Amino acid sequence: xxxxxxxxxxxxxxxxxxxxxxxxxxxxxxxxxxxxxxxxxxxxxxxxxxxxxxxxxxxxxxxxxxxxxxxxxxxxxxxxxxxxxxxxxxxxxxxxxxxxxxxxxxxxxxxxxxxxxxxxxxxxxxxxxxxxxxxxxxxxxxxxxxxxxxxxxxxxxxxxxxxxxxxxxxxxxxxxxxxxxxxxxxxxxxxxxxxxxxxxxxxxxxxxxxxxxxxxxxxxxxxxxxx
Amino acid sequence: xxxxxxxxxxxxxxxxxxxxxxxxxxxxxxxxxxxxxxxxxxxxxxxxxxxxxxxxxxxxxxxxxxxxxxxxxxxxxxxxxxxxxxxxxxxxxxxxxxxxxxxxxxxxxxxxxxxxxxxxxxxxxxxxxxxxxxxxxxxxxxxxxxxxxxxxxxxxxxxxxxxxxxxxxxxxxxxxxxxxxxxxxxxxxxxxxxxxxxxxxxxxxxxxxxxxxxxxxxxxxxxxxxx
DNA sequence: ATTGTTTGTCAACACTTGTACACTGAAATG
DNA sequence: CATTTCAGTGTACAAGTGTTGACAAACAAT
Numbered sequence: 251x252x253x254x255x256x257x258x259x260x261x262x263x264x265x266x267x268x269x270x271x272x273x274x275x276x277x278x279x280x281x282x283x284x285x286x287x288x289x290x291x292x293x294x295x296x297x298x299x300x301x302x303x304x305x306x307x308x309x310x311x312x313x314x315x316x317x318x319x320x321x322x323x324x325x326x327x328x329x330x331x332x333x334x335x336x337x338x339x340x341x342x343x344x345x346x347x348x349x350x351x352x353x354x355x356x357x358x359x360x361x362x363x364x365x366x367x368x369x370x371x372x373x374x375x376x377x378x379x380x381x382x383x384x385x386x387x388x389x390x391x392x393x394x395x396x397x398x399x400x401x402x403x404x405x406x407x408x409x410x411x412x413x414x415x416x417x418x419x420x421x422x423x424x425x426x427x428x429x430x431x432x433x434x435x436x437x438x439x440x441x442x443x444x445x446x447x448x449x450x451x452x453x454x455x456x457x458x459x460x461x462x463x464x465x466x467x468x469x470x471x472x473x474x475x476x477x
Numbered sequence: 478x479x480x481x482x483x484x485x486x487x488x489x490x491x492x493x494x495x496x497x498x499x500x501x502x503x504x505x506x507x508x509x510x511x512x513x514x515x516x517x518x519x520x521x522x523x524x525x526x527x528x529x530x531x532x533x534x535x536x537x538x539x540x541x542x543x544x545x546x547x548x549x550x551x552x553x554x555x556x557x558x559x560x561x562x563x564x565x566x567x568x569x570x571x572x573x574x575x576x577x578x579x580x581x582x583x584x585x586x587x588x589x590x591x592x593x594x595x596x597x598x599x600x601x602x603x604x605x606x607x608x609x610x611x612x613x614x615x616x617x618x619x620x621x622x623x624x625x626x627x628x629x630x631x632x633x634x635x636x637x638x639x640x641x642x643x644x645x646x647x648x649x650x651x652x653x654x655x656x657x658x659x660x661x662x663x664x665x666x667x668x669x670x671x672x673x674x675x676x677x678x679x680x681x682x683x684x685x686x687x688x689x690x691x692x693x694x695x696x697x698x699x700x701x702x703x704x
Numbered sequence: 705a706t707t708g709t710t711t712g713t714c715a716a717c718a719c720t721t722g723t724a725c726a727c728t729g730a731a732a733t734g
Numbered sequence: 735c736a737t738t739t740c741a742g743t744g745t746a747c748a749a750g751t752g753t754t755g756a757c758a759a760a761c762a763a764t
Contacts, residue, residue: 271731272731272732273730273731273732273739273740273741276731276741277740277741280741280742295526295612295613295614296526296612297524297525297526297527297611297612298524299522299523299524299526299527300524300526300527300612302720302721302722303721303722303723304720304721304722305720305721312742312743313742313743313744314721314722314723315723315724315725315742315743315744316741316742316743317722318723319740319741319742320741323722379610379611380610380611380612381611382610382611382666383606383607383609383610383611383663383666384524384606384607384608384609384610384611384612385522385523385524385527385607385611386522387522387670390670391670422688425685425688425689425692426692428685428689429660429689429692429693432659432660432663433656433659436610436659439609439610443614443617443618458652458655461649461652462652462655462656465652465653465656465693465696465697465700466656466692466693466696467696468696468699468700469692469693469694469695469696469697469699470692470696472695472696472699473692473695498761499761499762500709500710500711500760500761500762503711503761504710504711507711507712529750529751529752530751530752530753531750531751531752532750532751539712539713540712540713540714541751541752541753542712542713542714542753542754542755543711543712543713544752545753546710546711546712547711550752
């Protein structure tokens with residue numbers, strides 16, 4: 251539902267390339283170009299709060315006043331972006347469930363798969379990671395909610411898969427997954443502003459995160475509930 | 478050197494409250510009010526890239542053109558803020574060294590002390606945490622550099638204090654400290670946008686981070702270099 | 705006492721910004 | 735077919751933006 255639109259390149263309003271008919275579809279389409287425009291501008295080193303309504307419509311190839319047909323104000327657009335990002339996060343878990351746990355060297359392959367996914371959806375991840383701790387309050391809170399949901403789902407998955415060998419209280423599981431998720435979001439932020447085509451740096455980065463996660467899971471296997 | 482100025486309240490240019498004489502001192506003083514103005518605006522839910530030059534000078538009680546007497550452009554001001562923030566970070570370590578390790582329940586009391594320090598310097602921490610992953614590239618990189626330095630110093634301290642019992646390679650130590658620092662920066666971000674006067678929420682938050690750190694150190698004591 | 709320096713001020717510039725209002729034309733509805 | 739609905743357009747305006755240049759007055763150096 252979130253990705254019928256695949257990163258269209260500007261000037262969309264009159265394109266009509268595919269065979270689309272209904273008015274509703276058209277509306278969703280330009281709404282999408284507005285969201286994409288915002289994401290693209292942010293990916294060029296800008297924060298959400300610095301974006302202007304006019305700037306976005308310009309990038310989207312639409313007249314400024316058209317913005318109001320889709321969002322009351324910038325905050326509403328921001329929240330829509332958070333929702334999209336949340337969907338992208340959830341999709342990651344769903345795909346992971348479907349693919350099953352990697353056969354050997356679980357952590358390293360998981361990190362690799364994850365980082366590939368981050369690169370594939372770098373706009374969403376850039377937004378989430380970038381706005382998670384700074385900028386607009388409402389958006390920050392919305393992101394926090396999404397990340398919490400993601401963490402809880404992950405905790406549930408780990409419990410069902412019995413990945414840690416012995417059972418743990420939900421509180422402990424959530425605390426561990428919270429640590430894992432924070433670490434992975436840091437990792438996303440790091441690779442996303444790695445200078446491109448630097449396999450050396452990238453390898454070091456991956457290595458560092460693999461070891462951090464190994465340490466976390468090592469701690470998790472030794473964890474005593476009583477603490 | 479960074480804190481001769483203690484969060485002055487606007488309209489500073491003509492104040493002349495204390496006995497200050499030299500021209501250089503006066504310059505540093507208004508330079509400080511500009512930096513403070515920027516920090517204050519950001520603490521009200523704005524990102525750095527969204528700040529305007531005029532806005533800052535207005536908040537500082539100074540005419541817009543005066544800005545150029547101190548900074549070539551906004552980026553230069555941002556880097557100055559990063560430097561200040563870096564100093565605040567280092568001061569934390571210095572004070573920790575002087576105070577020594579807390580007698581009992583080391584992790585819990587450390588977290589408490591740390592969070593008190595974060596609150597005391599909430600403007601600097603808000604800036605660092607908020608801009609660490611989003612917004613302007615140069616500033617993000619500068620922050621990363623400061624955080625890395627901080628991490629290295631921390632690793633050195635831990636090694637010298639033999640806090641982990643047995644010796645570890647510098648690489649492992651840095652990786653562990655990196656995890657600790659990331660976690661503490663997340664913690665800083667979390668308490669700083671906790672609604673005020675909510676001791677319940679705060680206690681839960683502190684508890685969560687205490688347990689995350691316990692897990693990390695538990696992992697660290699079991700860590701095998703060979704990994 | 706007479707210079708030169710330099711921090712902060714003032715006025716003005718060419719632009720950009722968010723938003724209001726009336727309008728068009730094609731899809732939706734009857 | 736006639737009518738209504740509404741996404742997108744065009745124009746307009748007040749308010750804010752970064753930056754320039756000339757100027758005032760307090761300090762510094764001679």
